[in-house]
Amino acid sequence: MDELTSVFVQESREQLAEMEAGLLRLEQDPHDADNINAIFRAAHTIKGASGVIECGFIESFTHKVENILDKLRNGEISVSGPLATLLLECCDHMGRLIDVLEAQQAQPPEDVSNQGEALQVRLTDFLSATEAPPAEEPGAMPIEHESPVEISGGGVVITDGWHISVRFGPNVLRGGMDPLSFLRYLASLGEILGMETIPDSMPEAEEMDPESCYLGFEIHFQTRASKADIERVFDFVQDECELRILPPNSKISEYLKHIEELPEDNMRLGEMLVRCGALTQAELDEALRQQAALTNNEDAGITEGDATEGHQAPQLGEILVEQKVVQKTLVDAAVGKQAQVTEKKAKESRMIRVQADKLDQLIDLVGELVIAGASTNLLANRSGQTELVEATSILSRLVEDIRDSALQLRMVQIGETFNRFHRVVRDVSKELEKNIELQISGGETELDKSVVEKIGDPLMHLVRNALDHGIEPAAVRMATGKPVQGHVALNAYHDSGSIVIEVSDDGGGLKKERILAKAIEKGLIQQGYNLSDQEIVNLIFEPGFSTMEKVSNLSGRGVGMDVVRRNIQSLRGTVDVTTQEGIGSTFTIRLPLTLAIIDGFLVSVEQASYVIPLDTVVECIELNDQPDNKHYLNLRGEVLPFLRLREIFGIEGEIPFRENVVVVQFAGQKAGIVVDQLMGEFQTVIKPLGNIFKHLRGIGGSTILGSGEVALILDVQALVQHCANQEENRKRNAGHATRLLESR
Template sequence: MNLDQALQTFITESRELLADMEHALLNIDLSQDLGDQGEAINAIFRAAHTIKGSAGLFSLDHMVAFTHVVESLLDAVRDGRAVIDDDMVALLLACCDHLSSMTDGLAAGQYEADPDTAPEGERLLQQLRRRMGAGDEPAQSLAEQSLTVQPEPDVERMGQAAGDGDSDYWHISLRFGAGVLQNGMDPIAFLRYLARLGRIAGMATVADALPAADEMDAELCYLGFEIAFESTADRAAILGVFEFVRDDCEIRLVAPRGKVSEYVELIRALPENPARLGEMLVQCGSVTAAELAAALAQQSQQSLHPEVQGEAGAQPAQEAPQRLGSILVAAGQVAPVVVEAALTRQKQVVEQKAQENRSIRVDSDKLDRLIDLVGELIIAGARTSVIGQRLHDAELLEATSTVSNLVEQVRDAALELRMVKIGATFNRFQRVVHDVARELGKDIGLAVDGEDAELDKTVVEKIGDPLMHLVRNAMDHGIEPAAVRVAAGKLARGMITLNAFHESGSIVIEVSDDGGGLRKEKILAKAIERGLVDPERKLTDAEIYNLIFEAGFSTAETITNLSGRGVGMDVVKRNITALRGSVDVRSVEGQGATVTVRLPLTLAIIDGFLVQVGSSVFVIPLDTIEECIEFAAEPGQDYSNLRGQVLPFIRLRALFHIAGAPTRRESIVVLRFGKVRAGLVVDTLLGEFQTVIKPLSPIFSEVRCISGSTILGSGDVALILDVGALLQAVDGRGAVAPALPALAV
């Protein structure tokens, strides 16, 4: 791994750690005592510690200095010297924001402290020190602190040879690879950061790999180090110092108070390496290093003399890790439950690493390119099928059928690569709810359900801002102040609920609140006042509620930083419509409101069903079709009797003003979109078709009932029907609304 790759990895991992840190802070239960909060606090501490350690490897002193103080405060909380409360959570969240801005600056090539954000960093450092009770100490500037976090060790100074026998020091045996310098890594930087975890008590430079002078390459590294290291850090923390150079070095680490040479020889003599179990037991304090060394010696003796092992009735050799535990238990040095817990944890780590090794990061542009190519492959495959049918060649038809099936599998696999869980988007709103609630002076919580629901990455990226506005609007307009809620018999704490689920080939996202709900009389009066509605027209409750999505509409009596200007809800609807989605709202006054957003799972390729009206061919998304039936209705009626139920229908020929008389035998395609069910009257059913969605030209942006187009195997263009817009034409009485904009085809 070269320096640029390592730095990019650091940036990516830092962003992930900051997201984890923020999530843990927002979900910590302040009503619990320190013991119950321990897991969350430790997770926050580990995230800060990892960022600090990795930043030190790249000499990002400004990040190290800032994170060091954050880490110190968290350490004080862990030790009980400081108490975490809502104000501290807000402070630590602000620190996350500051570290995030540092990370963004690093991604943009800013390797030093940014003068524009330095004052904010100083302010946060002062607050952090005050929380630790260090407010009376003279404050260092961030620049000064970056130079004085730890003194740089004199890495050239030779000390006592490390780790030749019993010792209170960690013994670190380090051999850097020859290409470490060429990969942009500085070995001295790793030793410099190591000193920040403790004290280098002694260090010997090993030059046994140094070649003759005439064979030396100045760009290669030939040195190694034997280090005696005094520290309270654990094994993981010390190994973490060398994380970014693990591929370019060999490192061996022996815990303090171990008989190093004997210990290493015993491990090397075993057929398998059970030392990891022993290391876990030593680290948790269940056994001493001497007890472990004795158990390993006994195990090694058994493996060298299997006849002795057989007489003792020991377990088979492949179960060596369990035998080590049995030896320690038989000697009365450790409880069986501790050994079982260590083995269980060992198995979890192995499974976790195996899972991690199965995941790779792929540039999203490459996935987009793959989807485009799959789309072209589908179109080419459809063209081949048409040619086969025209030639009436049975062999060719069979081959094209096989290719079509394979293309369908490739399509599904490619689309799965772009599917991501919406939970990551939902988790962003934890911070929004926390910050906005503090700004409004309200007590508001957020509940999330359905975060495992998946949809296209492109849709996820574009739906974030509309959902953000809906959440903020619900907090500002929907949730009442605590006193008002209590007076109404509600809990003082208001709740915003985000829910996601799949339905009819779409994903449905609900944003709900348990506030005061929408006041339809006030909405209608405001709409009439602004000339948006004819005073004589009777509107349903749903139509009244949906007036809030009109441009410039607002019932707020005062303008705040969050709302009241009538700007936003119309943009929300416009953005959702651009994604071929729909938005609806329902409310019960005094109980709350729910905004429902319905979106397609993907914007690229869908399974479609071809229908024909006259000479025009249309595509209906297959997931919205329930069944197809023969058309039967009385003349002049716009509904049919479907097994005892009234089924309203829409005549596509009349809707799109298609010339010509209908065929003698028409069909009805029964559709369902959400809770609405209706039929489409068509001339001919042509069957299923893999549909590559092509966007319409901007000049058709105002056309309703059409969501896109596709290319058929014949080379002709077919229009994709917008089922949501079509079924909105059916009103609450089950009849087709009279005023439906038509499209001439």
């Protein structure tokens, strides 16, 4: 795919996302004109760009969509639920068309084009409902006849120069800046065809402060420089001056708008524009005559003099349109485009697009750097040369900084992912005929790009579940005295080295009896098992579990929650659920911030080294005279279950005289890991273990030590759970002789 097309695909996706967000807002506030304009602009931009890359099918479809948006914008049709739904579907279809383009197919496949045609028919229905009936044939493209340009004379100002209007603020001179020097610099960018100095705002002689600047300039300017370049000339006085730039061949109405916006008298300003060559006298006369005529018509009582004043004739651009001198779309599009260009320019200067691969490569390199740095450190320490040690410690600090900033590059805010769910919630709640609001918080929480990409599906599942199973139908809610509108909330925050994402609803909560009954029916557990509440609730994550009697097309195929859990586990994360019957449930996803590099705590048993992620380490204590069979100790009055790495990994050898306990914490649970030696902090790059070791429990990956040895990274989460399970087992064994359900 050539570069132009890929840029188009990328930007169109962004525009589509904007359009979709706008459409969703539209339902909330149907009268927000800015919003409608923004939607229109997005569609318009896509249409324009698709024309540029000569992608006919996108262009023609978007054209239809744009037409209806135009009607919407002009108030010819009003926003309604079905219309919004239709437009959203059109949005989706445009997305599909872009997919087609991205897949480098010349034409959309049949099913897609059929969909497109179906949508077009519906669009036409909407249009013909508003169209004046006799002129149009139903089903034809009524758009072609819309707002015909009857007079085009005077529509476009015949000039190929820019028009720059600048009013300097009073403090410019005092700030040590001379407007003339800016203008001289401007002259170096091109040719000043005409310039008028406007001293009108200078006050009376007594009040006039000669150190304040009162001047303004109207400049007719010919250049090949871009608008941004012109703006840059005035960068230094950006806050201090009013700058307006009209591009070459602007519409006459833009000049009118310009005239109206400026503080000076319209007539005088008009003259100025003529004198500096921006407008011809004929063009000006025509515009002012219309302006005056309009005002007189509307307000016959006022005098001619007043009529020329801007505030008396605020709708000047519109009258031009009504008289069909200028096509409204043209004017608006031009204005809109201009605003967009500036906006985009501003945005672009702050953002650069980088290929994700390049970023990954950088992270890889940084990873290698970290390893190499660790090795250098080790050698330096061994050599005992103070200077060398010092140098390497500075080096390793820098490496650490580089690592952090490199990882920062990959951090993205989760808000964008969250915002996608507005649409989901809207569609689903329409379908289920429930009234549900989505609340989003913590959208600015950042996490690794790769995690964000993979978290979308599990989140989608959880949200859909909350919508479908969680929130009760309105009638039920009313009966139980809850507000009719249900709430689903997405929240994200950082918590000790992980990111926590919560999906909560204020629905009926999980019903434990039903879960239990279902689990027994499915043979997941056997009758008579005595499970704790938490264990019962966790059954929903078991494969093949679904409690919904009616299988809806949203969720309830019974492949839901276990897939969610597996996906999240593959990101080294966990998912938990807390629920209260009748009040709601909260699913809590806990994920590591990044997948690539961690700060580790190096320990050893016999000859082998192990790394414990530092975020999880709470403290280290010495293990005093513990009998071998006990697996808990007294930590300041608290029972701390612990496990011996020696036992878990089956390491043989003499138990050393002194053992150490590393107290780790995960998701609120504490446990101890008994090791031989503590070796201190260590920054490490996670290298995934091969496929053969996929089912190995308790090990999260491997890393290479400075000495070249391999160290295994412990999966603290699994170990802590193992500890807790053992503890529960023992408790239960004391009471019933039941077998703990294999949690995995």
